[in-house]
Amino acid sequence: MWKKLKTVEGPKIVIVGNSAVAFGVDSALLQEELEADGFEYAVCNFGLYGAIGTRAMLDLSEKYIKKDDIVLFMPEINAQSLSLYFSAKDFWYAADSDFSLLFSLDGVAGTMAGTFASFVAEKYTYIRKGGYADSGNLYTRGAFDENCDMKNVERAYNKMDGRYDSNNPISFESSLIGAEFSDYVNNYYETLKEKGAEMYFVFCPVNEAAVSDFEAIDPFCDFLRSEFKFSLLGSPYSSLYEAEWFYDSNVHLNESGMIVHTLTLLNNLKNLFGSTTPNNTPFPEKPEIPPPENVGGADNSDAVYFEYEKEGSGYKIVALNAEGKGKKHLTIPGVYNERPVLSLAAETFSGNKTIESVTIQENITSLPDNLFSDCTSLRTIKLMQADPEKLGVGYGLLNGTRRDCYIYVPDTSLGIYHNNYFWGHYVGRYKTY
CATH class of the missing domain: 3.40.50.1110 (SGNH hydrolase)
Structure with missing residues (x-):
C-alpha cells in the first residue's frame, strides 16, 4: 500500500x-x-x-x-x-x-x-x-x-x-x-x-x-x-x-x-x-443473509435457567430467571423450545454477583458490551467458537469485571484472537483450554 x-x-x-x-x-x-x-x-x-x-x-x-x-x-x-x-x-x-x-x-x-x-x-x-x-x-x-x-x-x-x-x-x-x-x-x-x-x-x-x-x-x-x-x-x-x-x-x-x-x-x-457518461459496471445484486447455522449437538442442559424473547427464526436470551441467578456455572444453550438461540441481551448477566463461569457456544454470533457488568465473582468466560470472525464483540465486553476474569479460547485459536480486528483489544486477558 x-x-x-x-x-x-x-x-x-x-x-x-x-x-x-x-x-x-x-x-x-x-x-x-x-x-x-x-x-x-x-x-x-x-x-x-x-x-x-x-x-x-x-x-x-x-x-x-x-x-x-x-x-x-x-x-x-x-x-x-x-x-x-x-x-x-x-x-x-x-x-x-x-x-x-x-x-x-x-x-x-x-x-x-x-x-x-x-x-x-x-x-x-x-x-x-x-x-x-x-x-x-x-x-x-x-x-x-x-x-x-x-x-x-x-x-x-x-x-x-x-x-x-x-x-x-x-x-x-x-x-x-x-x-x-x-x-x-x-x-x-x-x-x-x-x-x-x-x-x-x-x-x-x-x-x-x-x-x-x-x-x-x-x-x-x-x-x-x-x-x-x-x-x-x-x-x-x-x-x-x-x-x-x-x-x-x-x-x-x-x-x-x-x-x-x-x-x-x-x-x-x-x-x-463534470462528466455525465453512464458507468460501465452494472449495479450488483443485493446479497441474501443466510439463516442461522444448524446448532445440532449443542449443550442445552442449562436452557431452563434463562428467560427468552422471540427473535426472527429463534430466540434471544434476555435475562436469568430466579433459579438461574443462583447458579455459579452456566452454559448458553444452543436451542430453546426446538428453535435456535440466536443472541444475548446486554442485561443478561449484568449485576449478578454469584456467577463464576459462563460458556458461550458456537450458536452465539455476537457478545454485547457490558454483558458481565458488575459480575464480581466471574473469573471464566469460555468461548467454544474457534474462529473469532464468527463472533462479534465490542470494546466493552469486560466492563465491570474483575482483573482476574479471563477469556478462554481453544489453544489453536489464541493467535487468531490476538490479531483479530475486534478481539485483539483483549490481549492480556486470554487463556487457553
Whole structure:
C-alpha cells in the first residue's frame, strides 16, 4: 500500500482513511471506470487497521502527494478515527516488514520507543514457538491483491447478529471531532494545497441500521464545513446503505457492497469532473443473509435457567430467571423450545454477583458490551467458537469485571484472537483450554 503510493507515476487519487477504505473501495475498478471516461488517474487505497489511527495514515501519505493529485479523506465516523489517537504497538506490527515507515511519522517517537520492548517480547514468543501470530485469513497481507484492495478473501454476506453491530452504533455528533484533530487535518490540507493537490472529505460507508439519529446528519455536515478548510464531496445519504451490503461491522462492506460504494465514489468524482457518461459496471445484486447455522449437538442442559424473547427464526436470551441467578456455572444453550438461540441481551448477566463461569457456544454470533457488568465473582468466560470472525464483540465486553476474569479460547485459536480486528483489544486477558 505504502510502496504503491511512493512509486506510482502520474496524477493519482489517494483515498485516505481507516479499514472502511480497505473493505469499501475497489481501486482497480475505480481506476478502470475513470480511464474509460478519459480521466487518467492511478487510484491508491490508503486505509488500514483503524487501531493504528487516522493520524498515522495522514503522516505516511503527506510526503508522496504531488501536484495534480486528488486526496479523498474518508475517515470512519467514530471518536477514535476522528481524533489524533495513535497506537504505537499496532504500528510496530504494521511496520515490521518495512521500518522506514517510522521516519514518516510526526511527533510520536517517544510513544514508539515506549512500546518497542513489549513488541519485541511478543514477537519473540511466537518465534520460539516456530512461527508467527496467526491472524486468520481476513486481516493479513494475503487478503489484499496487487492493487492493495481486499479482494483475496471471501466476504459474501452480512454475518452480524441482528444485521448490525449493536456495540458500535453510528452517531453523527459534532462532538466526535476535536479542535486538535481539525487543526491537524487542516495543516495536512494546507501542505497539499501548496503542492498543487486537491483534497475533499467523502463519507465512508455506513450501515443505516446502526445509525442512532438520522436528524443529526445535516448538522454534522454543517459542522464539517465550518471546521475543515476543504470541501465535502458527495452526500452522506448516498453512503448510507442497507444492512445486506455489509460484512462484519457497521462500516465494513462485503464484496458486493464494495462495488456499490466504489460506484458511489465514481459518481461523486464524475460530478466533480463534470462528466455525465453512464458507468460501465452494472449495479450488483443485493446479497441474501443466510439463516442461522444448524446448532445440532449443542449443550442445552442449562436452557431452563434463562428467560427468552422471540427473535426472527429463534430466540434471544434476555435475562436469568430466579433459579438461574443462583447458579455459579452456566452454559448458553444452543436451542430453546426446538428453535435456535440466536443472541444475548446486554442485561443478561449484568449485576449478578454469584456467577463464576459462563460458556458461550458456537450458536452465539455476537457478545454485547457490558454483558458481565458488575459480575464480581466471574473469573471464566469460555468461548467454544474457534474462529473469532464468527463472533462479534465490542470494546466493552469486560466492563465491570474483575482483573482476574479471563477469556478462554481453544489453544489453536489464541493467535487468531490476538490479531483479530475486534478481539485483539483483549490481549492480556486470554487463556487457553
